[in-house]
Amino acid sequence: MSLNINRLFSQMYACRTIVSSSRLYARWMNRDPAKVLLPFDEKSQSSLKKEKVISLNPDDLSKKNNESAAVKNAAPSQFPPQKAKEIKTKREEKLKKRDFFLKQCKVFDENNDILYEKVSTNDGRISNILVKLKSKKDRMRLNQVLVEGWRLIVDGLEAKCELKYVIFSRIEDLNNIRPFLPKSGVKLFKVPYKDMALWSDVETSPGIFGVFEKPTVNNVRSLSRPLPLQFICDNIRMPGNLGAILRIAVGAGCEKVLLTKGCVDMWDPKVIRSASGAHFRLPIYNSIEWDEMPKLLEENTSLFIADSNTQIDNRNTTLEKENLITGMTIPVIPYYSIEYTSLKHITLILGGETEGISEDSYELAANRNGLRLNIPLQRGVDSLNTGMATAVIAFEIRKQLLQLWAKDKKERMLAS
Structure with a gap:
């Protein structure tokens, strides 16, 4: 039995040797030599590239390893002892200075390089x-x-x-x-x-x-003169919407933004990211109770509500609660039908998409003879996104005011 097994293994080894030899032969056949040199051809002149022969002798390898180790060990001692000591001392002094500056919260060192840990x-x-x-x-x-x-x-x-x-x-x-x-x-x-x-x-x-x-309303920096315009955000709960409104407020040139209690945190990371720096360029009053709202409004401001509801009831002029909740006693007109240039100051109330305009907003507008502004849309479309509606109305106000100022400037130049 053992004899048959040994004979089987010897046959398998022979077959493996033949296969490996055929592989090597096939690889050799695929080679493309640059030139074939014949030993009996005396006229053949060729310039062969000499390659470096690597010696695999153990004695040569150990000798090279010893030489490299000696060079490595000798590298630090290439300076005299006194010079090496001076370099070490300077390095320690530099580290001490750096640690001292970091403890003092210095931003730059003596070479005006930024210090960080x-x-x-x-x-x-x-x-x-x-x-x-x-x-x-x-x-x-x-x-x-x-x-x-x-x-x-x-x-x-x-x-x-x-x-x-x-x-x-x-x-x-x-x-x-x-x-x-x-x-x-x-x-x-x-x-x-x-x-x-x-x-x-x-x-x-x-x-x-x-x-x-946290910046306060007193240390924000406005890069230009603001318009006589301010926003009231009524229960805006989505961070993306509030950030978009703040960004539009800066772009349109608003004076300030008032956030009622119930709005999303103005310092939420999503609000900061979508506002794109508006927090540092615009006075924003946060978490305002409706009882405190009249104190933050201009005395001669005209109040408007951005409202997608177009219903109105002219038959009842009293401020009954059921009508006050829906705002049906407050007139609604298209946003572009008002001459904003005839107004001294403008306040625009913006409601959230989920809750809509609150009863407090309608009551404030009714007490100040406010109006509801509507954006006429194509049939089948109910309303716009809060941020988009804000942009449409705000930039219509901005356009009218800038046109008036440009006209006045032109007349003054002609008069002079």
């Missing part, structure tokens, strides 16, 4: 900062806000808001905010990009976070 993935300071600023309760307690992206950080610095921390992963992003950074008072941390992606609210993280003290 490189932290590891498991550093608890970064997670502690970001966890707290993701919570509305902790944001209010700390009076701080988190922004994402170098453009929003620049907007905050231009508005003279106090920057507390910068968390980044790439030096390029840090260089974008370099001209706007203060000389001290900011701590900068460099973390791996994968950590930034974990904390980011977007699919592709911009790679840089900024932590500011």
Whole structure:
């Protein structure tokens, strides 16, 4: 039995040898030599490229390893002992200076290079900062806000808001905010990009976070003279809608925005991202009770409600509650039929898509002889998105006011 098994293994080995030889032969047949040299051809002159032959002798290999180790060990001693000591001393002094500047929250060193601390993935300071600023309760307690992206950080610095921390992963992003950074008072941390992606609210993280003290209505920076226009946001609960309204308010040149109690938190990360820096360029009053609203309105303001409801009841002129809730006692007209240039000041009330216009808004408009503005739409379309409706009405107001100002300027130039 054992003899048959041995004979079987020997046959299998022979077959394997034949197959491997045929493979090698097939590979050799596919080669394309540059030139065939014949040993009996004396006239053939060829210039062959000489290749370096690697010696596999164990003695030669050990000799080369010893030589490389000797060179490696001798590298640090290429300087004299005194010179090496001076280099070490300078390096220690530089590290001490850097640590001192970091403790003092200095942003730049004596060579005007940005100072930052490189932290590891498991550093608890970064997670502690970001966890707290993701919570509305902790944001209010700390009076701080988190922004994402170098453009929003620049907007905050231009508005003279106090920057507390910068968390980044790439030096390029840090260089974008370099001209706007203060000389001290900011701590900068460099973390791996994968950590930034974990904390980011977007699919592709911009790679840089900024932590500011919450700006107040007094330190926001308006880049131009605002229009006599303000918004009242009535129970806007969707972050994207509120961010869009704030962005439109800045673009149209609003004076300020009033947020009633019940609106989404204006410092929600989604609101900040969709507002694109409006928080730092526009006075925003948050969580206003309706009892306090008249105090924040201009005395001679004209009040309008952006309302998709076109129903009106002219038969009843009394402010009964059932009519007041639906606003049917307040006239409704197309938004473009009003001469806004004849008004001293304009207040526009905007309602949420879910709840709509509240009873308090209708009551305020009725007490101030307000009007409801409607945007005529194609048949079969009920209403527009809150942000889109705001843009349509706001930029109609802006167009009329700018045309009036341009006309007055032209007349003054002709008169002079």
